[in-house]
Amino acid sequence: MKVIKNIRDKIRPHFAPGGKYEKLHRVWEAFDTFLFVPEKTTTGGSHIRDAVDLKRTMVYVIIALIPPLLVGIWNTGQQYYQAVGIDPTIQEAFVFGFMRVLPIIIVSYAAGLATEFLFAVIHNKEVNEGFLVSGMLVVLILPATMPLWMVAAANIFAVIIGKEIFGGTGMNVVNPALLSRAFILFGYPAYLSGEVYTYTKVQEGHQLVDGYSGVTPLSLVAEGQTEALPSDFNMFIGNMPGVIGETSFAAIMLGGLFLAITGVGSLRIMLSVFAGGIFMAGLFNILALNEYMMIPIHQHLLLGAFAFGAVYMATDPVTAAQTGKGKYIYGFMIGVITIIIRVVNPGFPGGVMIAILFMNVFAPLIDHYVVEANIKRRLKRLKHNQAILKK
């Protein structure tokens, strides 16, 4: 740490106003405050500042994302080896998956951060590190087979249209990571259709197992083959085809627990998304018009990205509802809409991401009515009390 600090003190004047690289001052600042505690001191009013600033909050989310990422990397290898009919050791699977996932992570961060730094330098604003989390989330909601240039294009689109247009981190209406997935979903639907999620460019000496399809469980159910689902245990630990981060319910719950304990992610939203999902799945179970409607409730929660969306996507503090009651409504509706899209809409096998984008747009409206209702209730109480006092 001492060494880094010495280097930092040495090159620092170049970036200060008047220095050689004055224009890159904001870039310098971004890295500086990432590595060291910001030196800003308050000038007036309150003098107590929480050490947990935006950057540190983001780091908490990154920590929470580690379990699904690790399981996702392992699973990418695991699925490949299953496709070629080999039973790999955990290490083999992990190494294979790592070679597939690492490029996606690098490209995702490079494209998104480059755009963000560019805007910060042009507008001479502080670089917002919201993309630190978005960049990782994007990787976790894309399959390992995604062409890298699409990841880059989607991230650039999402940062500009989803964030910079509205004024940067904290101003966005919809979740940038989801926007970049939506860009790919509508722009290049063939790559997110749920049928090409396993890396099937076979290496030398390997051969695909006869009749291997690699269809995700969600697509299987959508086609009515409910009996072909993986076992509940496999779905729980994440041994099934799917996008990188979504498969393992167990790992996601671990991350969710961390988010809930540190208070970074809202437990209310997580729970109400699950409540909404259970409610709607139960309702379909009662209706039972086709096979999809009859799959057990717990399988709905294990399938696809339901848990991932509930824990990491719906709880994004910027785009979610802010009020207490609003959070319940917001989460519940996400759960309900997700299951409706899954079961009723034949176009998209998975619905969580679309449901969350949809509710992102409605979050301010929900908040507005919750606040209005609160004002009305208190006015009523005030009038009531005044009436009593007059008597």
Next chain:
Amino acid sequence: MSENTNNNKEPLFSYKNKKLLSNPIGKNNPITIQVLGICSVLAVTVQLKPSFVLAIAVVSVMGLSNVIISLLRKTIPPRIRIIVQLTVIASLVIIVDQVLKAALYDVSRQLSIFVGLIITNCIIMGRLEGFALYNKPWPSFLDGIGNAAGYGAVLLAVGFIRELFGSGTIMNQQVVPAFLYEIGYENNGLFILPPMAMIAVGIMIWIQRYRDPELIDVS
């Protein structure tokens, strides 16, 4: 006629008249500034050709209807002016529609209802109400052409972007080279969908206001 003889004769392309023509293309664009006529921008701009044809159609309808209403402006009773305007526009649109069907049947099929819907294009009614009713034929003509050109310019720009990225073609000619497809490039399906037209127009509005800050609080 008395008006003409009384005033000092104004040159055909005086500064004022030039402004009538150029303002709507840039600083007072009907789409990016007044945000009128958005519906057809979203609907017909999947490819450049229909956008181009619709732009031409709107230019001719708007120029002529402005002239006609301007000529009639003293005889139209104010109470029924809207219906008169509508009749004039509708007649012109029918002529344009028939010409399209005779000369460019494919494109007219592609444009389908949107030729007919030129009648309800807010820009045309707006210019008749706001300009042609109170001005002489020549300035009215320029105003009509200018506004239609401003509309057409946006239409063409959006059509160009959407066809290039959505289908890899321009005017149905392949422009994205084949080797790009071989190394993995693909056309973006999002550009075929109408929402992309809205995003494209939004970005145009953004860029225009970024370059010219005095426009920022106009609307």
